[in-house]
Amino acid sequence: QVQLVQSGGGLVQPGGSLRLSCTASSTLFSRYTMAWFRQVSGTGRDFVAAISKSGEDTWYEDSVKGRFTISRDNAKNTVYLEMNSLKPEDTAVYHCNMGGSYEGGTYYQSSYWGQGTQVIVSS
Numbered sequence: 001q002v003q004l005v006q007s008g009g010g011l012v013q014p015g016g017s018l019r020l021s022c023t024a025s026s027t028l029f030s031r032y033t034m035a036w037f038r039q040v041s042g043t044g045r046d047f048v049a050a051i052s053k054s055g056e057d058t059w060y061e062d063s064v065k066g067r068f069t070i071s072r073d074n075a076k077n078t079v080y081l082e083m084n085s086l087k088p089e090d091t092a093v094y095h096c097n098m099g100g101s102y103e104g105g106t107y108y109q110s111s112y113w114g115q116g117t118q119v120i121v122s123s
Helices: none
Strands: 004-007 010-012 018-024 033-039 045-051 058-060 068-073 078-083 092-103 106-108 117-121
Touching (some): 004 092, 018 117, 033 068, 045 092, 078 092
Parallel strands (some): 010 117
Antiparallel strands (some): 018 078, 092 106, 092 117
């Protein structure tokens, strides 16, 4: 059973920055596309960003382009989400997802999820 353990997050003022991490227990981490989603209470999970197995390709939801950066360190089995210029509307619980696929402009999620990390952007 693969486990994804997240860290980071918290409370930050508008315009601030945070970095989220997601570490997988699987030694096959480098074989999987990774992604970040976010969920506002009472709604479904929305795609934020994804990164290919090698890290060469990245994809972003329009509202975070230029502000968020997804990256990975396959030697550490970890994917990151660097979030800059944060806005109140970025407030959500952020989840990593392992093993989905990005095709035709859509990310198809897998069933492997991190536990979620709360991000609150507020003054």
